[in-house]
Amino acid sequence: MRKILVGLVVLAMLAGCSPIQPWVKPYEREHFADPIMSFSRDPISASYLDHVYEAREGARGATGGVGGGCGCN
Amino acid sequence: MLRKLGAGIVAALVMTLPVAAGTPSGPAPQFTLPAKGGRQINLAQYKGQVVMLNFWASWCAPCRQEMPLLEDIYKKYNKLGFTLIGVNVEPDAKAADAWLKQTPVSFPILYDKDSKVSQMYDVSGMPSTVIIDRKGNLRYLHHGYKPGDEGEYLNTIRTMIRE
Amino acid sequence: MQLRHVIRTRGGASFGRWAKVLAMLCLVGAPAGADVLPDDRADVLYHNYSGGGITIQGPSVLVRKKVGDSLSFTGSYYEDLISSASIDVKLSASPYHETRKQEGASVDYLHGKTIYTAGYIHSREPDYQSDTGYVSISQSMFGDLTTVSMGYRRGWDSVYRDVRDPTTHQIENDPTFHQRADHRAYSVSVSQILTRNAIVDLAFEAITDQGYLASPYRKIRYLDPTVAGKGYTLADQIYPNTRTSSAASAQLKYYLPYRAAITGQYRFFNDTWGITGHTVELDYTQPAFRNLPWNGSMIFDGSLRYYRQNNANFYSDLFPRANYQNFMGRDRELAAFHSISLGLGATYEFHVPSAPWLSKSSVNIHVNHLLIDYSDFRNALLDGDGYTVGNEPLYRLNATVFQLFISAWF
Numbered sequence: 001m002r003k004i005l006v007g008l009v010v011l012a013m014l015a016g017c018s019p020i021q022p023w024v025k026p027y028e029r030e031h032f033a034d035p036i037m038s039f040s041r042d043p044i045s046a047s048y049l050d051h052v053y054e055a056r057e058g059a060r061g062a063t064g065g066v067g068g069g070c071g072c073n
Numbered sequence: 074m075l076r077k078l079g080a081g082i083v084a085a086l087v088m089t090l091p092v093a094a095g096t097p098s099g100p101a102p103q104f105t106l107p108a109k110g111g112r113q114i115n116l117a118q119y120k121g122q123v124v125m126l127n128f129w130a131s132w133c134a135p136c137r138q139e140m141p142l143l144e145d146i147y148k149k150y151n152k153l154g155f156t157l158i159g160v161n162v163e164p165d166a167k168a169a170d171a172w173l174k175q176t177p178v179s180f181p182i183l184y185d186k187d188s189k190v191s192q193m194y195d196v197s198g199m200p201s202t203v204i205i206d207r208k209g210n211l212r213y214l215h216h217g218y219k220p221g222d223e224g225e226y227l228n229t230i231r232t233m234i235r236e
Numbered sequence: 237m238q239l240r241h242v243i244r245t246r247g248g249a250s251f252g253r254w255a256k257v258l259a260m261l262c263l264v265g266a267p268a269g270a271d272v273l274p275d276d277r278a279d280v281l282y283h284n285y286s287g288g289g290i291t292i293q294g295p296s297v298l299v300r301k302k303v304g305d306s307l308s309f310t311g312s313y314y315e316d317l318i319s320s321a322s323i324d325v326k327l328s329a330s331p332y333h334e335t336r337k338q339e340g341a342s343v344d345y346l347h348g349k350t351i352y353t354a355g356y357i358h359s360r361e362p363d364y365q366s367d368t369g370y371v372s373i374s375q376s377m378f379g380d381l382t383t384v385s386m387g388y389r390r391g392w393d394s395v396y397r398d399v400r401d402p403t404t405h406q407i408e409n410d411p412t413f414h415q416r417a418d419h420r421a422y423s424v425s426v427s428q429i430l431t432r433n434a435i436v437d438l439a440f441e442a443i444t445d446q447g448y449l450a451s452p453y454r455k456i457r458y459l460d461p462t463v464a465g466k467g468y469t470l471a472d473q474i475y476p477n478t479r480t481s482s483a484a485s486a487q488l489k490y491y492l493p494y495r496a497a498i499t500g501q502y503r504f505f506n507d508t509w510g511i512t513g514h515t516v517e518l519d520y521t522q523p524a525f526r527n528l529p530w531n532g533s534m535i536f537d538g539s540l541r542y543y544r545q546n547n548a549n550f551y552s553d554l555f556p557r558a559n560y561q562n563f564m565g566r567d568r569e570l571a572a573f574h575s576i577s578l579g580l581g582a583t584y585e586f587h588v589p590s591a592p593w594l595s596k597s598s599v600n601i602h603v604n605h606l607l608i609d610y611s612d613f614r615n616a617l618l619d620g621d622g623y624t625v626g627n628e629p630l631y632r633l634n635a636t637v638f639q640l641f642i643s644a645w646f
Contacts, residue, residue, distance in 0.1 A: 025197070027199060029429070073218065220305070
């Protein structure tokens with residue numbers, strides 16, 4: 001598990017500092033501006049359903065989705 | 074072991090820090106694109122005027138927010154040797170035309186369906202605004218839009234009109 | 237009866253500090269750009285869970301509002317009205333009604349391409365109180381193709397116990413029972429745009445709990461031939477007083493050319509109680525029907541979720557004798573089971589022309605059918621009903637989850 005955490009952090013850091021150019025240009029991001037491509041279109045409903053499962057299962061955590069969007073501004 | 078990994082990562086980071094982008098310079102890349110209304114528009118036909126290119130899309134909220142303000146700027150300075158061109162970057166013009174029907178503007182709208190002009194101008198944010206002087210050189214570049222940015226546009230336009 | 241509340245974790249202290257410092261370095265070096273604050277919106281939800289002898293229903297409200305260009309405030313309120321005559325309640329207690337209330341508030345601050353968030357949640361019911369504080373940072377980088385988030389949560393719980401007075405039959409608080417439970421959670425996630433049509437989200441969360449982690453009402457049972465008819469005796473659960481868990485998940489969302497979205501998710505879970513859990517979910521979102529009244533259109537959602545876990549190492553449905561081992565539990569949340577949840581949702585999105593300040597509104601219905609098939613949790617109520625102890629049928633839970641909510645964007 002700790003190795004996975006290190007891996008994610010390293011990936012995050014490299015993504016921010018690499019000389020590779022972004023391969024999806026801002027003017028190609030129209031689909032991500034569409035609400036159906038949002039990880040959580042209705043947060044009030046998603047968090048309720050997460051709660052329903054968590055209260056009945058042993059597993060917890062790592063359920064959220066952040067990011068995406070049109071990248072405007 | 075974790076310490077060595079960390080030191081190695083820090084070294085790699087320092088070596089790959091990107092250089093800060095400077096102000097644009099040099100002649101503005103030439104292009105010809107179809108305009109709303111059917112004709113073909115060439116950038117060269119505006120030489121002698123201050124030209125503001127605004128790259129926008131109907132799906133981009135700050136772009137839509139900016140358009141009425143651009144319309145005001147266009148109306149105010151058009152007669153003083155300034156022109157504003159809206160370059161729409163969408164592969165399909167349907168959504169853009171539908172939005173323009175509801176929020177019409179009087180400055181020319183060009184369609185960059187293949188994103189060739191967007192690539193030429195290295196559009197790296199939505200919206201992107203470029204200002205070209207009377208000699209056809211790139212002078213100003215701005216990514217994104219936040220309320221208040223139009224103040225910066227106006228200052229740059231006024232300076233360049235007087236040249 | 238306690239419901240599982242907020243989860244907390246703690247990773248190893250030195251490792252946590254180290255990873256945070258490293259991550260911060262690159263956030264500083266990343267090219268400038270801009271994230272966006274969440275949209276202003278208000279949602280009101282009615283929720284209803286019904287199954288296994290329990291009904292839990294209530295309202296949920298969420299309001300988000302930007303103030304200026306850089307700040308966004310969020311407020312939430314949630315209630316559970318619980319009516320329980322579940323298999324656990326019937327075995328060792330009596331049916332009850334209870335209300336749980338929860339309030340939350342948070343603030344997001346946008347600076348350049350970074351969003352800083354801080355929030356607080358308070359939850360209370362007659363026999364349980366919990367307070368949670370959390371902070372997180374979200375950074376957009378690499379031409380806005382990548383978003384990295386890190387978060388820390390800390391929770392403080394107070395556990396009480398209700399007892400039924402034998403003479404008056406009134407339910408009251410047991411003044412001799414007051415326990416504490418503390419939680420810490422560390423989370424990291426990376427979201428990456430892969431192509432024009434695909435985005436992936438990777439998340440990791442480590443949680444540590446410390447203190448009184450059991451339910452004061454549930455009991456274990458052990459084989460006792462001296463009890464005529466039943467063959468078992470109930471006794472108190474004894475839980476470990478620490479628990480550390482890790483979860484890692486991956487979510488892939490893909491845009492289909494005819495305007496629809498498909499999502500696949502997998503989550504792996506593992507903890508120090510010996511539980512390993514796998515979650516797989518498939519979602520499909522399909523917009524349909526435009527040009528309905530009030531600029532209306534519809535969106536349909538379908539989801540299929542499969543979950544399975546093995547039991548905790550101190551769990552057993554029936555222990556061979558009293559005081560069999562140091563830790564003993566019979567909470568079915570820690571049993572071995574498979575579960576399937578099938579969900580369907582319909583949304584009507586519209587724009588009211590006479591209210592231009594309301595940029596969009598929607599009415600939504602979601603229904604989920606949840607089926608849990610236990611592999612080592614038996615229906616002990618049927619003991620003596622033609623079944624010998626330890627041979628009662630394995631328990632199966634069927635539940636329906638219903639949501640009806642209205643959203644408004646302004």
